[in-house]
Amino acid sequence: MEDGLFSITSVQLQVPADVNTILYVVFFMGLIVFQFAFGTRIQVYFALNDIGRGLTKLKIMKDKSRKEAIDYLVNVGKSPNDPTQRVDQFLDYVTIMPVGIDPQGLVNKIDHVVTTNNERVRSEVTALVGQGQNNPVTVSISENLLEVATSLNIIHKVVRHYYLLGKKTNSYFTLIQLQMLMPMIIQESDALLNAVDSFKVGQPVGDGIGPVVVSKLMVGKEKRVIAKDTVIATTEYKGRTLHVLKADGPMAYVGQPGVAIKKVIEEMGVKPSAIIMIDAALKLEGEKTGEIAEGVGAAIGGIGVEKFQIEDVATKNKVPLYAILVKQSILEAITVMRKEIAEASEKVTQVLQRVIEEKTKEGDEVVVAGIGNTLGVAQ
Numbered sequence: 001m002e003d004g005l006f007s008i009t010s011v012q013l014q015v016p017a018d019v020n021t022i023l024y025v026v027f028f029m030g031l032i033v034f035q036f037a038f039g040t041r042i043q044v045y046f047a048l049n050d051i052g053r054g055l056t057k058l059k060i061m062k063d064k065s066r067k068e069a070i071d072y073l074v075n076v077g078k079s080p081n082d083p084t085q086r087v088d089q090f091l092d093y094v095t096i097m098p099v100g101i102d103p104q105g106l107v108n109k110i111d112h113v114v115t116t117n118n119e120r121v122r123s124e125v126t127a128l129v130g131q132g133q134n135n136p137v138t139v140s141i142s143e144n145l146l147e148v149a150t151s152l153n154i155i156h157k158v159v160r161h162y163y164l165l166g167k168k169t170n171s172y173f174t175l176i177q178l179q180m181l182m183p184m185i186i187q188e189s190d191a192l193l194n195a196v197d198s199f200k201v202g203q204p205v206g207d208g209i210g211p212v213v214v215s216k217l218m219v220g221k222e223k224r225v226i227a228k229d230t231v232i233a234t235t236e237y238k239g240r241t242l243h244v245l246k247a248d249g250p251m252a253y254v255g256q257p258g259v260a261i262k263k264v265i266e267e268m269g270v271k272p273s274a275i276i277m278i279d280a281a282l283k284l285e286g287e288k289t290g291e292i293a294e295g296v297g298a299a300i301g302g303i304g305v306e307k308f309q310i311e312d313v314a315t316k317n318k319v320p321l322y323a324i325l326v327k328q329s330i331l332e333a334i335t336v337m338r339k340e341i342a343e344a345s346e347k348v349t350q351v352l353q354r355v356i357e358e359k360t361k362e363g364d365e366v367v368v369a370g371i372g373n374t375l376g377v378a379q
Contacts, residue, residue, distance in 0.1 A: 047175040051163050054182040058156040061193045065149040066091065068196045072145055076200075077129035077138055086128055090146055091153040093121075111305045121146075137202060140251035140375070144199045148192050155189055188330060195334035199252060204376040206332040206341050210278040211246040211377040213348045214370030218244055218379045226263055230255035231379055237353065239362030243270060249374035257300065257369050258309030264367055265313050273364035275314055276322045276355055278348060279371035280341075283327035290340035291327040292347055294355070299323035300371045319367075322359065324351050 070087050073079045095117045098109035125142045159178070166174035198205050204212065221233040225248070232245040243264055247255030257277075264270050277299040283289065298310040298321055314321050326344050352368065360366055 044170060044172050044175055047172075047179045048163075048167055050179050051159075051166075051175065051182060054186055055156070055159055055163055057186060058152070058159055058189055061189050062149070062152040062156045065145075065152045065193055065196055068200070069142070069145040069149045072200060073128050073142060077142055079128055083128045086124070087146065087149070090124060091150050093150065107305055107308045110303065111309075114303060114305060136251050140253055141199050141202060144252045144373075144375070145196060148196055148199070151192055152189055155185065159185060191329075191331040191334060194331060198335045199375065201336070202250070202252075202376050204337045204342075205334055205373055206328045206337050207280045207334060207372040208337065208374055208377050209280050209326045209328075209341055209345060209348070210370035210372040211249060211374040211379075212337075212342070212345050212370070213278050213352065214244045214246045214368055215249070215377055215379045216345075216349065217242065217368065218246075223379055227256040227259040229253040230257060230260045232260060232264070233379070237356060240356055240360055241365045242356075242368050243268075243272070243365065244368045244370075246370040246377075246379060247372075247374040249377040249379055252373055252375035254302075254371070254373055256306065257371055258306035261310050261367060261369060262313045265317055265319070270365050270367070271317070272319050272367045273360045274320050274322055274356075275310070275367045275369070276324065276352060277310075277369045277371055278324045278352065279326075280328055280333050281325035282333070283329055287327050288340075289328050289332055289338060290344040292344060292351060293325045293327065294351065295323040295325065297321050297323055299325060320359070322355055324348055324355070 066087065070084055073083045073087070095113060098106060098113060100106055121143060122139070125139055125146065129139055129142055159182075162174060162178050165171070166178065195205070217235050218231075218233040221235050221244075223231045223233045226232040226245060229248045229251070230245060231248050232243060235242050235244060245257065245260050245264070247253045247257075261275065265272065279299040279301075281293065281299070283291070298307045298314075300307050300310065310321070313319075326341060326348060328338075328341055332338055332341065356366055
């Protein structure tokens with residue numbers, strides 16, 4: 001009886017165990033099937049919601065920058081007519097880059113297109129500005145505000161394009177890539193929007209650290225225009241002749257340092273022993289704002305035309321290129337100059353003096369270029 005009891009009891013205990021195993025397997029297989037059948041759709045749903053929220057933020061930023069530009073033209077520029085329609089047309093203004101099939105002479109073609117674009121933009125802005133035409137600072141600030149509005153308008157359009165395309169085609173990979181990029185896109189767009197307030201008040205921005213340093217070398221010296229929106233002055237330091245150049249301030253311009261350096265060497269007949277460039281540099285996460293880095297090469301951003309011009313003339317004349325960089329984030333570069341960046345100017349001056357002393361000798365000529373936006377930085 002006991003054996004039979006134990007046998008019956010054992011059977012009763014095994015049946016529930018088998019049922020649990022079967023249920024577990026069924027549940028697990030169902031989960032796998034559900035994942036393959038509906039998992040991607042669920043991820044697409046969440047991606048669309050996430051991107052949609054980011055797209056709404058971008059639209060708000062775009063509309064705000066547009067309104068700020070229009071208000072500045074009306075209130076400060078004293079535009080004689082309502083500039084709204086012209087501003088909306090300006091936001092969709094495009095620059096078509098030259099064909100790159102034949103690379104020979106491509107830089108000169110790009111330079112021609114970019115120069116034409118800059119002249120067109122300035123003429124358009126000058127036409128929009130009324131009584132402010134007599135104030136070059138107002139014109140330059142208006143240009144920068146419109147460029148910010150244009151950039152945010154383009155960013156919003158591109159993001160919206162891929163959002164709608166991914167939604168239309170139900171493309172998971174398109175949406176997930178855009179979703180991963182959205183935090184960085186929002187961060188850069190927010191930096192551009194914050195730059196609006198900096199430009200409106202006309203205060204120096206972080207990118208102007210190069211002009212700030214060289215402007216101190218220009219104090220009390222005769223300045224003259226050497227290229228479009230670019231000035232130069234000559235000074236001395238411990239027996240060396242320094243040819244110091246920067247964009248013409250306090251307007252919000254970056255000038256043409258490439259053209260200027262080329263003229264100094266080829267037209268003025270200067271034979272420099274070194275070209276030293278001072279510019280802002282984007283820091284990596286974890287680096288401190290205001291840190292100084294030294295290097296070699298043409299320290300200048302942009303589309304590449306100015307960089308090519310400087311490298312070309314330096315190579316032909318066998319002039320070494322030295323760089324002094326001040327670390328900062330993209331937000332710090334285009335907003336009002338932070339205390340850490342402003343205080344770094346003294347350290348940069350010390351580094352500049354050391355480089356001159358170490359890399360040149362008495363009687364040599366040196367070209368020193370302060371690269372960056374000169375908003376609020378005179379000379």
